[in-house]
Amino acid sequence: MNYETVIGLEVHAELSTKSxxxxxxxxxxxxxxxxxxxxxxxxxxxxxxxxxRKVLEYAVKTGLALGCDITRLTRFDRKNYFYPDLPKAYQISQLYLPVCRDGVIRIETKNGKKNIGIREIHMEEDAGKLIHDGSENLTFIDxxxxSIPLLEIVSEPDLRSADEAAAYVEKLIKILKYIEVCDCKMQEGSLRVDVNLSVMPEGERVFGTRTETKNLNSLREMRRAINYEADRQIRLIESGKKVLGQTLRWDDGKGKSTAMRKKEEAADYKYFPEPDLPPVFISQEYTDKIKAQIPELPDGKAQRYVNELGLSKSDAVIIAGSVEIADFYERVIKSCGEYKEAANWVTGELLRLMKLSGVSDERVPVSPESLVEIINMLKSGEINRIVAKQAFEEAFLNKTNPRQYVIENNLLLFTDAEEIRKILITVLDENQKSVSDYKSGKTSAFGYITGKAMKALNSKAPVKEVQKILKELLEQ
Ligand SMILES: [Zn+2]
Incomplete structure (x- = not known):
């Protein structure tokens, strides 16, 4: 039998407020x-x-960027549970009147486009951190x-595979970074994902019993945990056993999950309205003010790059995917106007070097002016592509000025046609046999002559230009 995997994600995003x-x-x-x-x-x-105040602002901003309805009157609730990392023995969260509802994230996987619903976004406080010291069998608490501010972004159970879940989280990260509410550093725990997952026979409409795998800290971990859990549930069902509603902990080292506890439902937490915080009224005026601060988002930007700049869709999506890369790109094209050429540099050399040297896209280590200089030198024929790449790498790694690098290393091409012509005349004089072969109809001799000419020029002239002058000289 074939099974369908049903996944809903709860993403906890730490807000980058100062307090x-x-x-x-x-x-x-x-x-x-x-x-x-x-x-x-x-x-x-x-x-x-x-x-x-900033937490409310960021929550509303996130909701608007994700197409949510903003709740006019929002309120906090107490979620009661005892755990050593929670000194109050309750967490201030939102259950009944979350700040945002009914949003959407558009994803694209190899199976096409899909809209994933956002059920709600609520504001809450984080708990402390337990540090287990295995060697001494002690647990420390930090x-x-x-009370670090969190947004919990809860999706509808619309996802059907690890690929879709990854596309959803990647898209969410792009948007949160664009609107600058969360740095989304999964390795530092500022964005964590809980996976709710169940399986059901294909064509079935009633969802199976779901489990929740907590606190996944990378997309890789999340994918592995999803595939593991779907397989585990299918195996249980196939062997006639039942899936239990459990909360699971993923062990990435062992590549498996273990059950932490029976899965709690809202009723288990004895939620009640937080008496120490008054409800918050969010006016239309306030919402409009925040809406005006939302920048062009990745989807809109990519579409504009395709429509107005003529970029390929894949280049547009890559560049628009990070606000820093997009800013860099836009500063380059503003100075040089070479949309496609600049896009090739950004998606090619820039991202290659960034990946190679492990720099994150928060700071592009090379200045837009350097790339503009290189593109201009290429355009004017002063350098070839090989030299351009070297100059770019130098600018990237050592902040070397590209023009200075090219001049100091004697890499400028011959741009003076007269100078090239003089050298080529000597080359033809020295290769009389090939010249007469060419003139008697052996076209292959032209390749040989070109080779000799490029050697004489130390390859420092554009080959097309050299061939053009050669033909003129040969036809005289
Ligand atoms: Zn405090």
Whole structure:
């Protein structure tokens, strides 16, 4: 029997605000443990939370960028559970009136385009971090992460494969980075994914029992966990057993999941409205103001590159996929106007070198001016493509000025046609036999003469130009 995999994702995105969601403790990765805490985020008796204005702004911005409806009156709820990383024994989250609902993310995989629904986005606080020291059998706790603002972005169960799930998360990351609400560094935990997954026989309409695999920290991990879990559930069903509703932990080293606990439902958390925070009214005026701040998003930008600049769709999608790369590209074409040539450099050499040297796309290490200089030198025939690539690599790795590099290394091509002509006359004089072969109809002799000519010019003249002059000389 064939099975269909049904996947819904819950993405937790840490918002890049300067302070935490309900207190003024600073955020930021890598501080010494328990140095960024106060009575509010530690939940000491008598302390009161106050909502960080920026968190609401980022939540609304995210909702608008994902096509959601913004809830006019939004409210916080207490999610009660006891766990060592949660000093209050409850998390301030949203259940009944989440800030955004009913959005969409458009994805494209090799099976085509598809719209994935966003059920809701809610604001909540993060918990602390437990650090297990296996060698001493101890567990340490760092409360710095307590009350770091999170958005939980919950998809509809519209995804059907690991490929679709990866395309969804990749697209979401692009958008969150574009609107600058989250740095999306999965390796630092600022974006984490929980996978809800069930399987059902193909053609069936009722979903099977789902499990939830928590806290996947890379797309690779997520893909592996999805494939593992789908296989596991199918094997259980095929052997006549039942899938249990469980919360699972993925062990990437072992390549398998283990059950942490029975899967909780909302009722298990005894949610109730947070009494210490008043509901928030979001006016149309406020929403409009935020909407005006949303920049052109990756899909729109890629479409514009295709329609207005004539780029191929694949180049357009790659360049528009990162706001930094797109900015770099736009600064280059603004100066040189060579849309396709610049796109080839960006999708080719630039991304190749960035990947090779492990730089992230947050900072393009070469200046747009350097690439403009190289494109201009190519256009004027001063350098060939091989030299252009060398000059670009030098600019990328050592910030060397391309023109200076070309001049200092004596790599400029002959651009003076008269100078080339003089050298070619000597070449023809020295190769009389080939010349008479050519003149008697042996066209293959022309290739030989071209070779000799390029050698005499140290390959520092465009071959087309050289051949043009050669033909003129031979026909005299
Ligand atoms: Zn605090």
């Amino acid at each position: 935490k969601i309900f207190c003024s403790c600073p955020t930021g990765f890598g501080a010494s443990p328990n140095t960024r805490v106060c009575e509010v985020c530690l939940g000491l008796p008598g302390s009161l939370p106050v909502l960080n 409360f710095n992460r307590c």
